[in-house]
Amino acid sequence: MSAIRVRDMVYADCDRVAEIRIGGWRTAYRGLMPQSHLDALSVAEDAERRRARFIDLADSVVNLIAERDGTTTGWACHGPYREGDTRTGDAELYAIYVDPAHYCDGIGHALLEESVRRCSAAGHARMFLWVLKENTGARRFYERAGFRPDGAEEPFEVDGVAVPEVRYVRELIAA
Template structure:
């Protein structure tokens, strides 16, 4: 099996958006209202990624299995002023058939190394409180929940994100 990772370009925005939509439909089943997941378009994230990549707001990395894109991670400077000089993993998704193959680990390490070279000693990300698989993955990689919460609403359902942090103190992979 040939696996490679490369930085995404504007030509990849449709591919990234499709990966995200398919992942959402699987990973968030039973968490996000089914009506929203059923109506989620594969092009939902196209304009966001066009903006982020075109304006160097975020870096996106795609992972390929045998030349087929199967996942993406997007990261950059933290958006939260409380975490000045931190990096933030904005989003991270794999196609459902590629969960638990080690690809998430490879993408995460690529992002962490890149953030370190860009001067970010620490980083954080947000995870849906009910997404136990993702929380377990991040915890196994040294992330710690700091109990910050952010709420949003999708189709009249209140969803809570919790912040996970990774510092050079609690994780050697950033050191």
């Protein structure tokens, strides 16, 4: 197996990112939220949202792509921590998804470590993320990477079903 390459996302990646994101939702959130919601997700609609956000948020959000053997296998994005409408001096991992065919290949780890490295280099003292409370696999992944739950929980509802999120934090060391 060849090395994982992490690079900045470009506009042309939006379609593949949408495929990875929707595949990730359908795999990781099966049984955690209504299946009807997961079945209704559209790669084409998500790709359109990715394209709009890629342009609109280019100044504040960092999008990263993981590749192996020239194939895009994962995506992550991070930026300023969002607390309501207020931005803080901390960073937030907004999303990280790996093509389900590449789970446990080190893709997620490579993306997360590059996000942490960039946030640390940018001078952020902490990095936050939100994860579904019942997503034990993701929670273990983040805990192995040094993130810890800080006690904050937030309601999240999908098609009338509660799927609460918990907040994780990791202290960063400025590079």
